Amino acid sequence: MLAQQRQTAILDLIRQRGGVRVSHLVSRFGVSDMTIRRDLEALAERGLVDKVHGGATLAGPGSAEEPGFAAKxxxxxxxxxxxxxxxxxxxxxxxxxxxxxxxxxxxxxxxxxxxxxxxxxxxxxxxxxxxxxxxxxxxxxxxxxxxxxxxxxxxxxxxxxxxxxxxxxxxxxxxxxxxxxxxxxxxxxxxxxxxxxxxxxxxxxxxxxxxxxxxxxxxxxxxxxxxxxxxxxxxxxxxxxxxxxxxxxxxxxxxxx
Structure with a gap:
């Protein structure tokens, strides 16, 4: 899987769940911890996700947007x-x-x-x-x-x-x-x-x-x-x-x- 394809898949997963852990992404995509962190960094630079300790969540919640319990x-x-x-x-x-x-x-x-x-x-x-x-x-x-x-x-x-x-x-x-x-x-x-x-x-x-x-x-x-x-x-x-x-x-x- 190309990096862009993987990042798109990661973003889709974050949108579904509200947030994900690096360890889960490593297991799911079969790549290294460093590769996943670079993917999350790329998504964060585009303003699509917020990097948090151990994972990432959707970026920029509005006043009526409610992250799920797992994401928080x-x-x-x-x-x-x-x-x-x-x-x-x-x-x-x-x-x-x-x-x-x-x-x-x-x-x-x-x-x-x-x-x-x-x-x-x-x-x-x-x-x-x-x-x-x-x-x-x-x-x-x-x-x-x-x-x-x-x-x-x-x-x-x-x-x-x-x-x-x-x-x-x-x-x-x-x-x-x-x-x-x-x-x-x-x-x-x-x-x-x-x-x-x-x-x-x-x-x-x-x-x-x-x-x-x-x-x-x-x-x-x-x-x-x-x-x-x-x-x-x-x-x-x-x-x-x-x-x-x-x-x-x-x-x-x-x-x-």
């Missing part, structure tokens, strides 16, 4: 892990917490298996799966049900009704974008409605967002910045952004991946 899961993995570890330290035995959909909240879910007497409310299928894979007899998982979105979130009136009848101590909210003008945003209108219900059910709101979310804007605003009691991000967030955010959220926590 290969982005900023070290940052998301560090953010999740800091969030896990806030969870105490006997709490009732909520986890929204998102790859960072899914990373958090994998760290909660040792917390005793925990009740977790979620509209995320991956979050529920992570908790079910490490079951504890003294933990309760409430999966809301609803209409499934590309990010594996459950949304719509069924999910909103289930959440509205509950009360939790903490909500860990994953977001698509953060902007002083638009607040916390998502590219999915249905997810915005569910996330607002989650905020209404929680005593405290903890937003989990790596530095790439800064000045990214989704079509729907979930909440203004000042609604967050805590925002946990990573050191990649620019200094000027930290100043703006620190003035508006209750507490800004910056972790080092």
């Amino acid at each position: 899961s290969i982005r900023q993995q070290a940052e998301k892990r560090a953010i999740a570890e800091r969030a896990a330290a806030m969870v105490e035995p006997g709490m009732a917490i909520a986890l929204s959909a998102g790859t960072t909240t899914a990373a958090l879910a994998t760290l909660l298996s040792d917390v005793r007497g925990l009740t977790v409310v979620t509209n995320s299928i991956p979050v529920a799966d992570a908790l079910y894979q490490n079951p504890r007899a003294d933990q309760t998982v409430v999966l809301t049900g609803g209409i499934r979105t590309p990010s594996d979130a459950l949304t719509g009136p069924v999910a909103e009704a289930a959440i509205s009848a509950l009360n939790v101590d903490l909500l860990f909210l994953g977001v698509h974008g953060i902007s002083p003008r638009t607040g916390f945003t998502t590219p999915n209108l249905l997810e915005a409605g569910v996330n607002r219900c989650l905020i209404g059910a929680a005593r405290r709101l903890v937003v989990l967002a790596d530095h790439t979310k800064w000045e990214t804007i989704g079509i729907a605003t979930i909440a203004p910045l000042e609604a967050a009691d805590v925002l946990i991000t990573d050191r990649g967030l620019p200094t000027d952004a930290r100043t703006v955010i620190d003035e508006q959220v209750g507490e800004l926590v910056v972790v080092d991946p």
Whole structure:
């Protein structure tokens, strides 16, 4: 297969899945790791894909474009892990917490298996799966049900009704974008409605967002910045952004991946 043919096939695959790993492409096309990386570099130079650690995703999402869970899961993995570890330290035995959909909240879910007497409310299928894979007899998982979105979130009136009848101590909210003008945003209108219900059910709101979310804007605003009691991000967030955010959220926590 010629390089141009292979690159076209790679681009088609990324468009289908939202993102791919280098290791998968090496296996699929039977070429070297370096060859695949050169292919991705060529596609990135044409503005067709964004290179990320370990793979590539579609370039330049618009405000209503929603990458799938698999595509987002290969982005900023070290940052998301560090953010999740800091969030896990806030969870105490006997709490009732909520986890929204998102790859960072899914990373958090994998760290909660040792917390005793925990009740977790979620509209995320991956979050529920992570908790079910490490079951504890003294933990309760409430999966809301609803209409499934590309990010594996459950949304719509069924999910909103289930959440509205509950009360939790903490909500860990994953977001698509953060902007002083638009607040916390998502590219999915249905997810915005569910996330607002989650905020209404929680005593405290903890937003989990790596530095790439800064000045990214989704079509729907979930909440203004000042609604967050805590925002946990990573050191990649620019200094000027930290100043703006620190003035508006209750507490800004910056972790080092």
